[in-house]
Amino acid sequence: MSPRLFLLRLLRRWHARIGFAAMLFFLFLAATGLALNHGNGLGLDGRFIHAGWLARWYGMKSEPPRQAFHSRHHVLIAANGRWLLDGKISGEKLPQPVGLIELADTFVVASDTVLYIYRLDGELIEKLGRDALPGIPVRAIGSIERGIALRTASGIFTSADALSWQRAARRSVLWSAPTGLSAAERQSYGETLVPGISPQQMLLDLHSGRFAGRYGPLFVDLLAVALAALSLSGAWFFLLPGLRRGRH
Amino acid sequence: MAWGTCRLLALLTLVFGAAGFVRGEVYQEPDAFIAEVFGSKPSPKLLWLTRDMQAQASAILGHFPAQLRQRYWSDTRRSAWILEEIGKEELITAGFVVADGHIDHVRVLVYRESRGQEVRQSAFLKQFKQAKLGQGDLLDRQIDGIAGATLSVGAMERMARLALYFDRTSRE
Numbered sequence: 001m002s003p004r005l006f007l008l009r010l011l012r013r014w015h016a017r018i019g020f021a022a023m024l025f026f027l028f029l030a031a032t033g034l035a036l037n038h039g040n041g042l043g044l045d046g047r048f049i050h051a052g053w054l055a056r057w058y059g060m061k062s063e064p065p066r067q068a069f070h071s072r073h074h075v076l077i078a079a080n081g082r083w084l085l086d087g088k089i090s091g092e093k094l095p096q097p098v099g100l101i102e103l104a105d106t107f108v109v110a111s112d113t114v115l116y117i118y119r120l121d122g123e124l125i126e127k128l129g130r131d132a133l134p135g136i137p138v139r140a141i142g143s144i145e146r147g148i149a150l151r152t153a154s155g156i157f158t159s160a161d162a163l164s165w166q167r168a169a170r171r172s173v174l175w176s177a178p179t180g181l182s183a184a185e186r187q188s189y190g191e192t193l194v195p196g197i198s199p200q201q202m203l204l205d206l207h208s209g210r211f212a213g214r215y216g217p218l219f220v221d222l223l224a225v226a227l228a229a230l231s232l233s234g235a236w237f238f239l240l241p242g243l244r245r246g247r248h
Numbered sequence: 249m250a251w252g253t254c255r256l257l258a259l260l261t262l263v264f265g266a267a268g269f270v271r272g273e274v275y276q277e278p279d280a281f282i283a284e285v286f287g288s289k290p291s292p293k294l295l296w297l298t299r300d301m302q303a304q305a306s307a308i309l310g311h312f313p314a315q316l317r318q319r320y321w322s323d324t325r326r327s328a329w330i331l332e333e334i335g336k337e338e339l340i341t342a343g344f345v346v347a348d349g350h351i352d353h354v355r356v357l358v359y360r361e362s363r364g365q366e367v368r369q370s371a372f373l374k375q376f377k378q379a380k381l382g383q384g385d386l387l388d389r390q391i392d393g394i395a396g397a398t399l400s401v402g403a404m405e406r407m408a409r410l411a412l413y414f415d416r417t418s419r420e
Contacts, residue, residue, distance in 0.1 A: 045337055046334070125316045126316070126317050129278070131277065131278045132292070163292055163294070164291065
């Protein structure tokens, strides 16, 4: 066998071997690449995957809730930027609440810079940012006879409609106070309120190899080298007959 | 990026995001925007979204409106609306002033996305000047996009339509 033929056979054999070995990975890269390219259309950026193992894998610290806020008909438990309000989970980056009060036809949750006013059925009426509050940080929320009271860094304020606020005295306010959770409740709610990862971020990490840790990107680099080798050897096999014909 | 750094970044994003420390790039405080429009800050008014209005707002936004009532400020001719809409992943806060059913001016107040800040530039925002609602509650003109800020441009356009729709409804 001539050295040229030997080289050609060797190259063809290795072209097939590398191609077969890398097939699954290339298909995987193609699939994740396609999904990433159409991530917005697929709605990947607005969703989150919540799983304890995934949060641990990403090194995200999952804090179990320590306390709950109760009003007559509502319960709020919060942890990791997520709220469990009357058994319904909401949000990904919600602030830590400082209190919950219930009025005649609404209930209100306060964080240090935001007030959330809900209808009794849980539908959000309005979110009041720092510009609509009489002072920040809000340290406590309480109820007065017909309205809301806020204890802020600049004093106590009350309002009947959350539009205009008046300075008020401390007395006659029923402040919202948290109640502690048992160890079992903390564990159970902690699992429910585990932080989430966006599927788009996860796909990006899978595609780049970062999901597998420090050596993942190196593995993807190797795949890139393999793909380059396959492309070059494939091109050679394709062009070789033409080159031979040209010589004859 | 090293895996340890990745994990640290993810953790920091979660911690600071959850704590509400990530306020984004604040170009103008909403309070200051309202004071600039009206000379001083008038008392806010409330627009309650009826079922019909919620349906209309949903058609404009492409999703259900986040809240049931909208705060606004107005005088006889003008109304000012501070609206929030998600660009890609984070909320963009923008102020819209509507006069006689046309957009008088627009300003991006807080931008929280990592890319697409170009929507705050006056060259982009001036496209909205004098825009009004046409058929199907669409703007009566084409807003030119910005490469790399497509989703933020879309969010600005939706908010402009919503401000015009809210202004019209608040005067009915």
